[in-house]
Every structure is written in C-alpha cells, then in structure tokens.
Amino acid sequence: MKETILSTTRAYDGRLLKVDVLDVALASGQRSTREVVQHPGAAVILAQLGDGRFVFVRQYRAAIGRETLEVVAGTLHPGEDPVACAHRELREESGYTARDLERLGTVLPAPGYTTERLHTFFARLNPTQQALATDIDEHVQVEYLTAAQIDAHIADGKIEDAKTLAAWMLYLARQHRDRRLVPGS
Amino acid sequence: MKETILSTTRAYDGRLLKVDVLDVALASGQRSTREVVQHPGAAVILAQLGDGRFVFVRQYRAAIGRETLEVVAGTLHPGEDPVACAHRELREESGYTARDLERLGTVLPAPGYTTERLHTFFARLNPTQQALATDIDEHVQVEYLTAAQIDAHIADGKIEDAKTLAAWMLYLARQHRDRRLVPGS
Numbered sequence: 201m202k203e204t205i206l207s208t209t210r211a212y213d214g215r216l217l218k219v220d221v222l223d224v225a226l227a228s229g230q231r232s233t234r235e236v237v238q239h240p241g242a243a244v245i246l247a248q249l250g251d252g253r254f255v256f257v258r259q260y261r262a263a264i265g266r267e268t269l270e271v272v273a274g275t276l277h278p279g280e281d282p283v284a285c286a287h288r289e290l291r292e293e294s295g296y297t298a299r300d301l302e303r304l305g306t307v308l309p310a311p312g313y314t315t316e317r318l319h320t321f322f323a324r325l326n327p328t329q330q331a332l333a334t335d336i337d338e339h340v341q342v343e344y345l346t347a348a349q350i351d352a353h354i355a356d357g358k359i360e361d362a363k364t365l366a367a368w369m370l371y372l373a374r375q376h377r378d379r380r381l382v383p384g385s
Numbered sequence: 386m387k388e389t390i391l392s393t394t395r396a397y398d399g400r401l402l403k404v405d406v407l408d409v410a411l412a413s414g415q416r417s418t419r420e421v422v423q424h425p426g427a428a429v430i431l432a433q434l435g436d437g438r439f440v441f442v443r444q445y446r447a448a449i450g451r452e453t454l455e456v457v458a459g460t461l462h463p464g465e466d467p468v469a470c471a472h473r474e475l476r477e478e479s480g481y482t483a484r485d486l487e488r489l490g491t492v493l494p495a496p497g498y499t500t501e502r503l504h505t506f507f508a509r510l511n512p513t514q515q516a517l518a519t520d521i522d523e524h525v526q527v528e529y530l531t532a533a534q535i536d537a538h539i540a541d542g543k544i545e546d547a548k549t550l551a552a553w554m555l556y557l558a559r560q561h562r563d564r565r566l567v568p569g570s
Contacts, residue, residue, distance in 0.1 A: 201445040201452060201524045212397035212404055217420045217498060219397055219404060222447055232522035234447040235402045237422065237498075260386040261496040262407055262419040267386060268496050309547045310494045310501065311446040311453050313402060313422075318547070337417035339386050355558045362494045362503070365551035373540045 201227050203234075211235070216275075239316035243286040244273040246304070246367045247294060247323040254350060255294045255325065256364075257340040269343065269353065270361045273318070282319035290323060292333045293340050298323040304370040309362055320367050322374065386412050388419075396420070401460075424501035428471040429458040431489070431552045432479060432508040439535060440479045440510065441549075442525040454528065454538065455546040458503070467504035475508060477518045478525050483508040489555040494547055505552050507559065 203224040212219035218238040225231055247255040254271075261268050274289035276282065283301060290298055300323070307318040334340055345353070350368060353359040359368075388409040397404035403423040411417055432440040445452050459474035461467065468486060475483055485508070492503040519525055530538065535553060538544040544553075 201443075201526070203445055203447050205447070211399060214396060214404065214406065214420045215418065217404055217422070219399065219402055221399065224447055226522060227445075227524065230522065233400065235399045236448045237402070258386075260388055260412075261493075262388050262390070262409055263421045263498055263500050264493060264496050264502075268493065270496075305542050306545050307547050307550065308446075308449060308453065308545045310499070311449050311455075311546055313448055314495070315448050316495065317449075337411060337415065339412065341386070351558065351561070354554060355562055357490050360491050360493045361496055362492050362547040362551045365492065365554045366547045369539060369550045369554040373536065376536070377540055 203227070203232075206231075235313060237314040237316070239314050240276045240278065241282070241315075241317045241319065242273055242275045243282050243289055244271055244307070244318045244320045244363045244367050245286050245290055245298075245301075245323050246271050246321070246371050247290060247296065247298070247325050249296075249325050249344070250327055253344040253346055255296065256343045256345055257293055258343055259338070259340045268361050269359050269364070271364045271367050273363055283321075286319070286321045286323070290325075291330070294325075294342055295329040295332050296325040297328075297330075299326050300324050302374075304367060304374060307363060307366040307370075318363050318366070320363070320370055322371055388412070388417075391416075420498060422499040422501070424499050425461045425463065426467070426500075426502045426504065427458055427460045428467050428474055429456055429492070429503045429505045429548045429552050430471050430475055430483075430486075430508050431456050431506070431556050432475060432481065432483070432510050434481075434510050434529070435512055438529040438531055440481065441528045441530055442478055443528055444523070444525045453546050454544050454549070456549045456552050458548060468506075471504070471506045471508070475510075476515070479510075479527055480514040480517050481510040482513075482515075484511050485509050487559075489552060489559060492548060492551040492555075503548050503551070505548070505555055507556055
C-alpha cells in the first residue's frame with residue numbers, strides 16, 4: 201500500500217508550523233496529494249515523585265480555548281536528542297530533575313496529517329523542586345495526581361489529551377509486563 | 386491563565402488543512418501569536434464483533450512514510466453529527482454496521498496546535514460485513530485483534546497511533562467502572 205512521493209511543496213512556513221503538500225503516486229498508480237504538517241517531534245514525560253504521585257501541568261490551550269491537564273511535554277530543539285529534550289522539559293515545566301528515565305515507546309498523535317512523533321518516557325524524580333523556567337508566552341501550573349486520581353480523571357473526562365492518555369496506557373502496559381516477569385506474582 | 390484572541394488571520398487554506406495565526410493577549414497582558422490547525426473534528430470507533438475480536442484498519446500514512454494499525458476513524462463532514470459520522474466511517478472503512486454505539490469520551494490529539502477533537506465511541510457490530518467504500522485515494526485493510534493481541538501490540542510498539550491508544554485506555558476505564566457497578570464483583 202506504499203505511496204511514492206513525486207514532489208513536495210512547502211505551502212506554509214510559519215513560526216512553529218510548516219505545511220508541505222506532497223504529490224504522491226498510490227500503489228494503484230493513481231495520483232493524489234497529501235497535506236502534511238512537518239513537526240520536529242516532541243518528548244513526553246510521565247514523571248513520578250518518591251511518594252508515588254505523578255506530576256501534571258495545567259495550561260491554557262488557545263487552539264481549543266480552555267485549560268487542559270497534561271503530562272510534561274515539549275518540542276525537540278533542532279538536532280536535540282529526545283532524552284536531552286525530556287530532561288530539559290522536565291526542568292523547565294515542572295522544576296524537577298529525573299533520577300532515571302525509561303523509554304515507554306513512540307506515539308503518533310495524528311499520523312493522518314502530521315509527521316510528529318512523541319518520544320514517551322517514564323521518569324522517577326529527585327525530590328527537590330527548582331523554579332520553573334517556561335518560555336515567556338507559556339504559563340503552566342504544576343499539579344500532583346495519584347494513580348487513582350489519574351484513573352478517575354480519565355473516566356470523568358477531565359484528562360482528554362491524547363499524549364497523556366497514551367503515556368498512561370504505555371505505563372500500565374509496562375507495569376503489567378514487569379509484574380509478569382516477577383516469578384510467583 | 387486565559388488568553389484573549391485579538392485577531393485571527395487565515396495563513397494557509399488547503400484542501401484539508403487550514404492554518405490560522407491568532408494574535409493573543411496573555412493573562413499577563415503580554416502579546417503573542419499562536420499557530421493553529423483548524424480541523425472539523427473526527428469520529429473514532431473501537432468496534433467489537435460478537436466473537437470478542439476488535440476491528441482494526443491497516444493503512445499507509447504518507448506523513449510518517451509507513452503503515453499503521455489503527456481503530457476505525459474519519460473526519461466529520463461539514464455539519465455532520467459525530468454519531469452519524471461514526472456510523473458512516475464504520476460502514477466505509479470496515480464494511481460492518483453498529484448494533485449499538487456508546488460514547489467513550491472526547492480526546493484531543495494535539496491541543497498545542499490543532500482544534501481537532503476526537504469523538505470516541507465503542508461499537509458492538511452486527512455480524513454481516515459488506516464491501517468497503519473507502520475514498521478513491523484511501524486504501525485500508527481490515528484486521529481483527531483479540532484484547533490480548535491489542536495489549537501485546539501496545540507493549541511491543543506495533544500500535545503507536547495516539548487515538549487508538551486513547552480509545553483503548555477509555556475502553557479499559559469503562560470496563561473497570563462497569564465491573565465496580567456489579568454488586569459482589
């Protein structure tokens with residue numbers, strides 16, 4: 201079902217968003233066009249404190265006109281390694297540093313129209329919180345949720361962000377796998 | 386933390402994608418711009434056959450240059466109700482019709498830069514499959530997965546699509562809730 205890209209035209213070149221129009225040949229031989237948002241990718245971090253609580257950020261999202269409750273995440277700088285990005289975003293958005301960082305997997309937020317890949321991590325945090333260092337036009341508020349509160353907020357619709365739902369799904373899958381690896385559990 | 390939109394400029398007006406640049410006043414009084422993909426929204430359907438298996442579609446995604454394994458989903462037509470869209474997409478992409486459709490919740494695939502909302506449903510299917518009726522430039526292949534296979538494909542990274550991970554998370558949350566409602570379980 202592979203499609204062959206015949207040509208690519210940069211149709212919009214904005215501050216953050218770039219849109220390319222791809223002229224493609226389908227497997228059937230027919231031609232079509234695909235509009236694609238070119239995105240550098242992002243790191244997503246489900247971060248846990250020593251007391252078991254998870255770190256969330258509440259922030260206003262202009263695209264949907266209200267606040268969301270999300271895990272820590274941020275866009276890769278040019279050439280930045282996802283692990284370095286995860287450490288940087290944790291520091292900037294939550295004020296915490298990671299004691300260790302574990303890959304949970306890659307998530308595609310909208311493979312129909314964006315190249316964005318979310319490099320998703322689980323972080324165990326050091327206890328000391330520094331001041332946040334968010335961008336001048338980025339205002340986030342740190343909140344702490346237990347696993348039971350996360351489950352409740354997913355069930356009652358207070359957590360709607362796909363990367364947060366996906367990170368929690370991958371974390372639960374990892375826990376399930378780890379439990380199976382412990383003999384007798 | 387609310388931001389006030391001072392003006393909106395349509396910066397790209399493509400076949401499917403529209404990009405607006407919003408001039409916003411932050412809560413601090415500062416000005417900034419937000420680039421936003423205007424999207425009509427979509428219906429996402431986790432569909433189950435009477436034998437317990439779930440219906441997935443495999444399709445080539447030009448944005449990421451390879452095939453993905455996803456639940457059935459599709460963009461709302463202008464003015465279309467999400468429930469009507471869910472029934473239509475099920476028919477077109479899987480060939481099945483829904484015996485009943487239950488809301489699982491709303492998911493935001495990328496609230497940082499798109500208005501898209503995913504209206505997510507769980508469908509119990511009628512057993513008879515008709516021919517698919519996909520768009521001329523859309524080629525999908527129907528696959529059937531058990532719950533255990535879905536869990537395995539999430540753990541091994543074969544399911545990376547955020548709406549699919551989110552729909553499965555919402556379905557598991559619903560099952561957990563239903564179990565708690567049954568006395569003695």
